[in-house]
Amino acid sequence: MTAPQLTSESPPPPTRGRERLVxxxxxxxxxxVALLLVVSLFTGVYDVLGAEGGGEMFAITRIPRxxxxxxxxxxxxxxxxxxxxxxxxxxxxxxxTGTTEWAGLGLILVMVLVPSAGLxxxxxxxxxxxxxxxxxxxxxxxxxxxxxxxxxxxIGIMLGAVVxxxxxxxxxxxxxxxxxxxxxxxxxxxxLRGSYEVLWIVLAVGVAVFVVADRLTVAGLGEDIATNVxxxxxxxxxxxxxxxxxxxxxxxxxxxxxxxxxxxVPNVVSMIRGDDLRSNLPWVCLxxxxxxxxxxxxxxxxxxxxxxxxxxxxxxxxxxxFIALLLRQRRHG
Numbered sequence: 636m637t638a639p640q641l642t643s644e645s646p647p648p649p650t651r652g653r654e655r656l657v658x659x660x661x662x663x664x665x666x667x668v669a670l671l672l673v674v675s676l677f678t679g680v681y682d683v684l685g686a687e688g689g690g691e692m693f694a695i696t697r698i699p700r701x702x703x704x705x706x707x708x709x710x711x712x713x714x715x716x717x718x719x720x721x722x723x724x725x726x727x728x729x730x731x732t733g734t735t736e737w738a739g740l741g742l743i744l745v746m747v748l749v750p751s752a753g754l755x756x757x758x759x760x761x762x763x764x765x766x767x768x769x770x771x772x773x774x775x776x777x778x779x780x781x782x783x784x785x786x787x788x789x790i791g792i793m794l795g796a797v798v799x800x801x802x803x804x805x806x807x808x809x810x811x812x813x814x815x816x817x818x819x820x821x822x823x824x825x826x827l828r829g830s831y832e833v834l835w836i837v838l839a840v841g842v843a844v845f846v847v848a849d850r851l852t853v854a855g856l857g858e859d860i861a862t863n864v865x866x867x868x869x870x871x872x873x874x875x876x877x878x879x880x881x882x883x884x885x886x887x888x889x890x891x892x893x894x895x896x897x898x899x900v901p902n903v904v905s906m907i908r909g910d911d912l913r914s915n916l917p918w919v920c921l922x923x924x925x926x927x928x929x930x931x932x933x934x935x936x937x938x939x940x941x942x943x944x945x946x947x948x949x950x951x952x953x954x955x956x957f958i959a960l961l962l963r964q965r966r967h968g
Contacts, residue, residue, distance in 0.1 A: 712923025715897020728897030733795030737768025762884030821946025895953020
């Protein structure tokens with residue numbers, strides 16, 4: 636695979652010294668996110684403190700939902716960070732490269748071809764389709780001569796639209812459109828004990844990202860530089876793509892689509908702390924968890940006793956941040 640070439644609009648290589656991995660600010664951030672998670676545990680229509688069976692309801696719904704918020708928020712934020720490094724573009728993440736749509740196509744095909752398939756089968760197929768879709772995106776990227784910061788995500792969004800249309804067509808043919816809509820709604824409403832545990836896989840993904848963080852950072856500088864310092868560029872890109880595919884596939888199966896999360900978080904963290912993946916990773920995870928939790932709390936309370944899908948809130952916030960980033964780039968030339 637040929638590396639995307641650096642352009643005048645590509646994000647600059649890291650220029651700051653490496654930040655400390657753990658400091659007082661990070662501990663304060665952990666405390667603030669912990670408070671948000673406590674609020675999440677005790678927010679809902681059902682009174683888990685005073686109602687009969689409240690303790691059981693707390694264990695069945697509130698704890699799994701809060702754990703899912705943590706794992707899904709961290710996973711999709713990390714995925715965005717990895718993809719932005721590999722493409723050298725600030726506007727790339729799973730929902731702007733078609734990765735999420737490919738995972739959805741895998742899900743609908745499993746449901747149509749193997750209706751009795753279990754959760755692990757659906758997850759495996761979604762991961763494979765996510766990987767293939769991301770590699771297709773990279774292949775298209777190789778053919779593009781104009782590598783402006785906007786052309787790259789436009790290509791991904793177009794590919795995602797095509798794949799999403801295929802998924803919709805298949806769903807219409809087999810009367811499964813409602814299922815497809817539920818998958819892409821991006822909601823934690825259905826997260827219960829016994830249905831979310833596969834999300835723990837993304838914890839292993841996070842550990843793997845931390846272990847290979849330096850290689851991913853070097854690969855983000857381009858194939859020539861990576862090769863000169865002894866890094867196997869293609870192998871690292873395949874590894875990064877595989878990690879993104881696993882995270883996206885698992886989250887899509889359990890929760891659904893979380894749009895723009897991987898776009899918002901890495902950009903905010905990079906603007907404040909620079910571009911070193913290893914030292915930024917804890918902050919990316921924390922901010923991703925915080926944003927997902929806040930959006931979920933808004934969705935739970937804004938029309939209580941009903942809920943608004945978290946993807947709706949994220950879409951509004953993400954679109955606003957996307958526009959702000961475009962305006963910021965224009966001001967800086």
